[in-house]
Amino acid sequence: MSDIRHVVFDIGRVLIHYDPEIPYRHLIPDDEQRRWFLENVCTGDWNVEQDRGRTWEDAEALLIAEHPQEEENIRGFRRHWHEMVPHAYDDSVAILETLIDDGHDVTMLTNFAADTFVEARRRFAFLNRPRGVTVSGEIGLIKPDRAIYDTHVESFDLEPAATLFIDDSEKNVVGAQEAGWKAVHFTGAEKLRKDLVSYGFVV
Known part of the structure; x- marks a missing residue:
């Protein structure tokens, strides 16, 4: 026993x-741009802080302040989360x-x-x-x-x-x-x- x-x-x-790239294949169709975004903006290190308890509002605000031109794609992470767990x-x-x-x-x-x-x-x-x-x-x-x-x-x-x-x-x-x-x-x-x-x- x-x-x-x-x-x-x-x-x-x-x-x-779980794959965060799934929704971004249609949000950012260009492979190189999508790779850059996930490696430099909505990164794994950024996302893990939500796992630690940081609110999405705070998480999004932090990135939008750094990358204002990417606001829609940043907000897309939470909006399209359901697609990441198909x-x-x-x-x-x-x-x-x-x-x-x-x-x-x-x-x-x-x-x-x-x-x-x-x-x-x-x-x-x-x-x-x-x-x-x-x-x-x-x-x-x-x-x-x-x-x-x-x-x-x-x-x-x-x-x-x-x-x-x-x-x-x-x-x-x-x-x-x-x-x-x-x-x-x-x-x-x-x-x-x-x-x-x-x-x-x-x-």
Whole structure:
């Protein structure tokens, strides 16, 4: 029998697809201009601050002050966010639901803006099935900061050494391991299934 009693899933790029380039293919059709915009204006570093709890209003105002000519494209990030998450990964969701149906303790830990997570939960019903979720934007902490792992443990009464975390980001996997968790790097459902089997699960 596995000594793992708690399984914690990341969400973006593990259970649902996320790609901010999708709406910008029609907002900025030129490949070079679109690449420049996403690398220099609405960057990953800028977006992660919304995951940490910064409001979209403040985030947009900051960029518009720096790039006034890009105002419409900047506002387009939130307006078109729903296009960035076009579908779930059905094979990963099937694993999640199998674990829950088999009686295992499943929660979620995600870097996600608070308002967009509410939207995601309305669109993807399976996000309501785990026992609970820690959303970075709701608590002002983000992975891989140690504090968010400790907060999740406290919130859901987990034992770190008996917890297995699944995330597509290697630095977030390392963060979980440094917090005393077991953790696996997600690259696809087939590998995840093998990883879970190696920990004694039947999926």
